[in-house]
Amino acid sequence: xxxxxxxxxEDDLREGVDRETIETVKAMSGSxxxxxxxxxxxxxxxxxLNEDIVRLISEKNGEPAWMTDWRLAAYRxxxxxxxxxxxxxxxxxxxxxxxxxxxxxxxxxTKPKSLDxxxxxxxxxxxxxxxxxxxxxxxxxxxxxxxxxxxxxxxxVDAVFDSVSVGTTFKEELKKAGVIFMSISEAIKEHPELxxxxxxxxxxASDNFFATLNSAVFSDGSxxxxxxxxxxxxxxSTYFRINAENTGxxxxxxxxADKGSYVSYLEGCTAPKRDVAQLHAAVVEIVILEDAxxxxxxxQNWYPGDEMGRGGIYNFVTKxxxxxxxxxxxxxxxxxxGSAITWKYPSCILRGDDxxxxxxxxxxxxxxxxxDTGTKMVHLGKNTRSRIVSKGISAGRAQNTxxxxxxxxxxxxGSRNYTQCDSLLIGxxxxxxxVPYIEVKNNSSRCEHEATTSKVDEDQLFYCRxxxxxxxxxxxxxxxxxxxxxxxxxxxxxxxxxQSLVAISLEGSVG
Amino acid sequence: xxQTAVKAGGERLxxxxxxxxxxxxxxxRKAAQARLLAMGLPGRRDEYWKYxxxxxxxxxxxxxxxxxxxxxEAPAFDAIDxxxxxxxDGVFDADASDDPAAAGVEITRLAEAGARDxxxxxxxxxxxxxxxxxxxxxxxxxxxxxxATDGVLIHATGRATKPVSLVYRHRSETSxxxxxxxxxxxxxxxxxxxxxxxxxxxxxxxxxxxxxxxxAFHHIRTQGRDHDRRVATHIFARLGAESRFKTFTLTANGVxxxxxxxxxxxxxxxxAHIAGAAMGDGGFHHDDTVFITHDAERCxxxxxxxxxxxxxxVGVFQGKILxxxxxxxxxxxxxxxxxxxxxxxxxxxxxxxxxxADDVKCSHGSTSGAIDETALFYxxxxxxxxxxxxxxxxxxxxxEAIEEIEDAAIAEDVRGRLDAWLARRMG
Numbered sequence: 001x002x003x004x005x006x007x008x009x010e011d012d013l014r015e016g017v018d019r020e021t022i023e024t025v026k027a028m029s030g031s032x033x034x035x036x037x038x039x040x041x042x043x044x045x046x047x048x049l050n051e052d053i054v055r056l057i058s059e060k061n062g063e064p065a066w067m068t069d070w071r072l073a074a075y076r077x078x079x080x081x082x083x084x085x086x087x088x089x090x091x092x093x094x095x096x097x098x099x100x101x102x103x104x105x106x107x108x109x110t111k112p113k114s115l116d117x118x119x120x121x122x123x124x125x126x127x128x129x130x131x132x133x134x135x136x137x138x139x140x141x142x143x144x145x146x147x148x149x150x151x152x153x154x155x156x157v158d159a160v161f162d163s164v165s166v167g168t169t170f171k172e173e174l175k176k177a178g179v180i181f182m183s184i185s186e187a188i189k190e191h192p193e194l195x196x197x198x199x200x201x202x203x204x205a206s207d208n209f210f211a212t213l214n215s216a217v218f219s220d221g222s223x224x225x226x227x228x229x230x231x232x233x234x235x236x237s238t239y240f241r242i243n244a245e246n247t248g249x250x251x252x253x254x255x256x257a258d259k260g261s262y263v264s265y266l267e268g269c270t271a272p273k274r275d276v277a278q279l280h281a282a283v284v285e286i287v288i289l290e291d292a293x294x295x296x297x298x299x300q301n302w303y304p305g306d307e308m309g310r311g312g313i314y315n316f317v318t319k320x321x322x323x324x325x326x327x328x329x330x331x332x333x334x335x336x337x338g339s340a341i342t343w344k345y346p347s348c349i350l351r352g353d354d355x356x357x358x359x360x361x362x363x364x365x366x367x368x369x370x371x372d373t374g375t376k377m378v379h380l381g382k383n384t385r386s387r388i389v390s391k392g393i394s395a396g397r398a399q400n401t402x403x404x405x406x407x408x409x410x411x412x413x414g415s416r417n418y419t420q421c422d423s424l425l426i427g428x429x430x431x432x433x434x435v436p437y438i439e440v441k442n443n444s445s446r447c448e449h450e451a452t453t454s455k456v457d458e459d460q461l462f463y464c465r466x467x468x469x470x471x472x473x474x475x476x477x478x479x480x481x482x483x484x485x486x487x488x489x490x491x492x493x494x495x496x497x498x499q500s501l502v503a504i505s506l507e508g509s510v511g
Numbered sequence: 512x513x514q515t516a517v518k519a520g521g522e523r524l525x526x527x528x529x530x531x532x533x534x535x536x537x538x539x540r541k542a543a544q545a546r547l548l549a550m551g552l553p554g555r556r557d558e559y560w561k562y563x564x565x566x567x568x569x570x571x572x573x574x575x576x577x578x579x580x581x582x583x584e585a586p587a588f589d590a591i592d593x594x595x596x597x598x599x600d601g602v603f604d605a606d607a608s609d610d611p612a613a614a615g616v617e618i619t620r621l622a623e624a625g626a627r628d629x630x631x632x633x634x635x636x637x638x639x640x641x642x643x644x645x646x647x648x649x650x651x652x653x654x655x656x657x658x659a660t661d662g663v664l665i666h667a668t669g670r671a672t673k674p675v676s677l678v679y680r681h682r683s684e685t686s687x688x689x690x691x692x693x694x695x696x697x698x699x700x701x702x703x704x705x706x707x708x709x710x711x712x713x714x715x716x717x718x719x720x721x722x723x724x725x726x727a728f729h730h731i732r733t734q735g736r737d738h739d740r741r742v743a744t745h746i747f748a749r750l751g752a753e754s755r756f757k758t759f760t761l762t763a764n765g766v767x768x769x770x771x772x773x774x775x776x777x778x779x780x781x782x783a784h785i786a787g788a789a790m791g792d793g794g795f796h797h798d799d800t801v802f803i804t805h806d807a808e809r810c811x812x813x814x815x816x817x818x819x820x821x822x823x824x825v826g827v828f829q830g831k832i833l834x835x836x837x838x839x840x841x842x843x844x845x846x847x848x849x850x851x852x853x854x855x856x857x858x859x860x861x862x863x864x865x866x867x868a869d870d871v872k873c874s875h876g877s878t879s880g881a882i883d884e885t886a887l888f889y890x891x892x893x894x895x896x897x898x899x900x901x902x903x904x905x906x907x908x909x910x911e912a913i914e915e916i917e918d919a920a921i922a923e924d925v926r927g928r929l930d931a932w933l934a935r936r937m938g
Contacts, residue, residue: 086558088865410854425869428836434864438877443851446880447858453866453873 033504035273035303038125042162042244043109045102051075054216057102057163061185061219064192074205074215081209087372088401088433091277091314091341099279101217103162103244115167122166126159129270131239133159133169154234155266155493156181160251162244163219170234177233179263180225184252187223194225198256202285202322202349210281210316210343214250218283221251226261226292235491237266240282242302242313248279255285257292259325264295266494269338271303274311277340278303281316290325290352295333297494301501302338307396307508309368312340319346323355326381330356333489335498336363336373337505345403347376350384350412357386360489362498364505365398365430374404374436379412379445388419391483393502394430395509401433408445415445423453424482426475426509476503523571524548530660533625535633543637543656550648559647562827562859563769563798568651568713568743575684576712576739584931586678587707587733590924593676596663600681600711601688603661607680615672616702621662621691632664635693639719639747643773647802652745652771655717659691662716666695667726671702674729674921679710681737686711692718696726698751703729703918709737717745724751724778730758731921733928734768738794741767752778752807759916761925762789762797763932769798776803776810776838786815786915788929790905791824798827799847805838805868814845817912819905821852831863834871843873850908851881852901902933 045056054075058068083094107119115123115133126133132155156170158181165183174181180191188195205215222238242249257263271278280302288294296319305312315338321330332346342365348357359375377386386406394400406417423432434451456478464474480487480502487495524547529540552569553560567574594614597607603620611618624632637656643649665675677692688711696702700723710716722728734742742765748756760770774783789797803812818826828847849858862875882904890900909929916922 413854423864423866425866425871428839428869430869431865431867433866434862434875436860436862436877438858438860438862438879440849440851440858440879442854443856443881444854447878449860449862449875449877451862451864451875453864453871455869455871 032273032303034129034270034301037272038121038243040119040121040243041106042103043106044100044244044247047100048097049099049101049217053101057217057219060102061188063188066196067188070200070205071216074212077206078209078212078216081212083209087343087403088399089341089343089370089372091370094279094314098246100244100247101250102219103247104164105161108164108166112167115169118167122161125161125241126239129239129241131157131159131268133157133167156234156236158183158222158238160220160238160240162242162247162249165220173233178227178230179232180223181236182223184221184223184254191225194256195223195254198285198287199254202287202320203283203318208318211283211318214252214281214283214318218250218252221253224255224263224265226257226263228259228261230261232261232263235264235266237268240267240269242271242278242280245274246276246278248281251282253282253284255294256287257289257294259289260291262293264491265297266491267296267298268301270301271313273303277305277311278313280313284317284319286321286330288321288323288328288330291327293329294321295331296321297333297490299335299494299497299501300338300342304338304367304369305340307367309340313338314341315339315344317344319344320349321347321357322349323352323357325352326354328352328355331358331360331489332375333360333486334362335486335490335494335501336361336371337501340369342371342373344373345375347378348386349378349380350386351380353381354383355381356384359388359390360486361390362393362483362486362502363391363400364393364502365395365400366505366509367396367398369398371399372401372403374402376405377407377417379408379415379417381412383414384412385415386417388421389485390421391486392421392423392432393426393479393482393506394423394432395426395506397429399431399433401435403435405437405439406447406449407439408441408447410441413442413444417447419449421451422482424479425453425455426506472507475509476506479506524552527657529657533627535628536625536636539633539637540657543653546641546644547650547653547657550644550650550653552650561861562829563767563796565651567741567767568715568769573685573687573713574741576681576737576741578681578684579709579737581736587928588676588705588921588924591674591676591705591921593674593705595676595678597678597680598661598690598710600683600686601661601690601714604680613673614675615670616675617666617668618675619664621664622660624664629664631666631695632693635695635719635721636691639721639749640717640745642749642775643747649745649771649773651715651743652717652747655689655691655715655745659689659717662691664693665702667700667702668697669700674703674705676705676707679706679708679714681709681711681740684712687713688715690716692716694718694720694728696722696728698723699725701727703731703921706730706732709740710742712740714740714742717747720746720748720756722748722750722754722756725753726751727755728757729917731916731925732758732760733925734760734765735763735932738764738766740765743769743771745771746773748774748783750774750776750778750781750783753780754778755782757784757915757917758786759912759925760787761913761929762787764791764795765797766794767796769800771800773802774804774812776805776807776812779807779809781807781810783812784915785813786912788817788909788912789826790819790909790932791826793822793824795820795824797825799830801830803832803843805832805834805841805843807838809840810838811842812844815912815915816847817909818849818858819852819909820849820856820858823855825857825859828860828862828877830875831865832873832875834866834868834873836867838868839870841868841871841873843871845875847877849879850905851879906930906933
C-alpha cells in the first residue's frame, strides 16, 4: 500500500515540477537516514540483569564503593516495582532478562587519552552522522555556518556509543572557563564531591520504574558543571548512538548550573534499523541555582521501527529540572520524531521564588509509532512562571498523546501558567489525545489551558499545491508552520535538522 | 494493583440484599450486582477518583446529614407550569405529588413497574448504564441499578405538555437513597425534566435517557444549600440522529457532590450540551465528571462548566471527549473555569481529548484564577461598593453557564435562584 502511494507520489512529481523539487523530495524520502550499523567488535556483559551485572558495570567504570552501593540499592528497589502501564501505549511485555545491559566497542578497552587515539571506525560513525568530533569541524549540514565567526559556532560534543563515552571535545577550552564537561563515568572519579552531592537529588533512585532501573545500570552519560557567574562559551552537546544488538542503552546526564551561570545543551540520538525492539531508559537531572539558566534541546530520532511496527526503540525517559533557587530558569525543547514507543515527560520543579520553566515540544508519530509525552510544571515557589507549548502530529496508524501536569501549590502565590496543546491529524487511522492535569491551590495564581485538535488545513494545502508543490511537500510545509513556535525555540543547528526531520518523519503519510 | 484496591468491599457487595421485584427487574438487578462484583467499589487510588474521595459514598454506614428544609425559600421552578413528583428520602410520595397524567407522557413508578411487562423499560434499565461502564468503570451507577427501589419510568411518544419536576425531600438524618429513572423519547418527541431538592443524607441517582432520532431532551437541575449531603448522580444518554440533549445543573454547597454525565452520540447530526454552574464555601467539594463519545458524523458536543470557590472549597472537573474512528466532522467544545475567591480554595481539572478521526474540530480550555482586579476596580470607581461589585462579577461569571439553558422561563427561574443564593452567601 505504502509502496503504491510512493509510486503515485513519484508520478505526480513528473508533471510540471522542477528538478530541484524532485531532488528535495527524493532526499527527504530516504525515510530513516541513520539506520545503518557500524561493524565493530563489541564486548558485552553477560545477558540478563542481577546484582552481579550491576556490580560488573560499576567495576567496568572503576567506581568507588559508594557508587556501587547506590546502584545496588536502586536495583533492589527496582525488583519491588511494577512497570507503569497508565500511558496510552500498547507494546508487548518487555523481558528484562533478555537484554544486554553493557556493551562497548573492544577498541575502547583502554580509554583513549585523546580523540586522536579513538578507533577510526568510531570516528567515522560520528562523521557519517554529521557529528563533529574534531574540534576544527563544525556541525555538518548547517548552511551559512562558514560565515559565522569561529567563536559563535563551536559546539562541544560528548559522544556516547552504546554503553560508553567515546570522547568529549573542547574539554581544555571549556576548562579555561571553569566549565566541567565530561562523561559521567569520568566525573564520578574526578569530581566525586559534585556527583555525590547532586546525583539523584532531582530524580531520586526510587523515582519510578524506569528511572530506578537506570539508577542501577546506567553505564555512561554526560556531566556538566557551570561555575557561578559563567556563561558557557559554547553550546554543549551529547550524541547518543545505539549500535549493539539486543542491548539497552541507559545513560545518565547530570547538569549543574551554579549561581548566575548559563548553558545551552543539545542532545541527539539515533540507532540502526533492526527488527527487534530495543530498550532505552535514560535519566537527565538538571540542578539550577540562583539566577542561573539552562536550555536543554533534544532532537530524538531513535529508529522508529518499520511501517508494520517491527523493531524500533522503546524510549522510556525521565528528565527533570530543579529550579532550586530564586530566579532560576529552565527551557526544555524537544523534537520527538523517532522511537517506536515514547514515554517521556521532561519536568520543571519551580522551587525557587520567581523561577521559570518552559516546555516546547513537537512530537511526530507516523506509521505504527506511539508517543505518550508531555511535561510536569510543579509550582512551589512564589511568583513562579511556566509555559507549555506542545504540538503533536499523528499520521499513519500512530497514536500520539500529550500528557501533562500543572500543579500550583498553596504557597506558590502569584504564579502563572500558560499551556497550549495542539494536535494535528493526517489520515483517519491515527489518533491524537490530550490528557492534562491542572491543579490550582491558591487564588493569586492564574492558570490557562488551551487545546485544539484538527486536520491539516485544506485551504493551506490547496494554496501550496497550486504553487506547484506536491502533496507531501505541501503537508511538510504546513506542518512546519504548525510547529513554528517550537522550532523557533531551538538553537539554529537543531532547528534546521528538526525542520527536515519533520518532513522525513511524515514521509508516506499522504497520498 | 489498582484492581485489588478497587475490588475492596467485594464481600459486602456479594451479600447485598436486592429489593424484591417482578421478573424482569429482578434479573436486571442481579445483572447489575454481577457487574458491580466484577469491578468492585471505587477506592482512593482509583484514577477516576483522583480528585474526589469516594469513601463516604461507598462506606457501608451512612454519615448522618441534617435534614434541610427552609420554608422561607420558594420551591425551585415555582414559576414554571409543571407536573411535580415528590420523593421523600428516596420514596415516592403520592400525596405530595401532582397527577402524573397531566404531563402528557406515560409515567410509571419504578416500585410498581417490576410486575408489569414494560418492554421498553426492560430494554433501558441498566442497559445504558452498562454501556457507560466502558472504558471507565462507574461502580456507583451499577450499585444504584442493583439497589434502586424507586424512581420514574417515562415514555414520551410526542411533545410533552408540561415539564416533569422531580422534587427530592430529605427527612431522615441517616437516609441512604437510590433513585433510578429511565426516560425514553420516541422519534420526534420532546420533553423537559426538572430536578431539585436535597434527597437524602446519602443520595445516589441514575437517569438513563434514550433520545431517538429527531427527539429533544432538556434537563435542568438545582442542587443546593443542604450542606451535609453526599450525592452521586449519573446521567447516561444515548442520542439518535438529529436529536438534541441538553442538561444544566446549578449547585450550591454540599460536602460532596459528584455529577457524572455519560453521553453517547450514535446518530449523525446529534447535539449534546452539558453545562453546570457551582458555588461553594467551606467544606464544599464539587466534582463534575463528563464523558462524551462521538460515534457518528457531524455531531456537536458542548461542555460549559463554571465554579466559584471560597473558604477552602474544592472544585473538580473531569471532562472527556472521545471521538471514535469514522466520527468525521465532529465539533467538540469544552470549557471549564473557576473563580477562586480566596487562597484556601482549589480547582482541580482534567480535561481530556481522545481522538481517532481526522476531520474534526475539537478544543478544550480551562482557566483558574482570582476575580479580575481591573473589572473590580472599574466597578468600584463607578461607586459600586466592593461586596456588591464582587457579587456582580461572580454573578456574571456563573451566568455564562446559565445561558446554556434553552427555555427562557426556566433560565430566568434558575437565574433568580442563583441571585438568591448569592445574596445569602455574600451578605
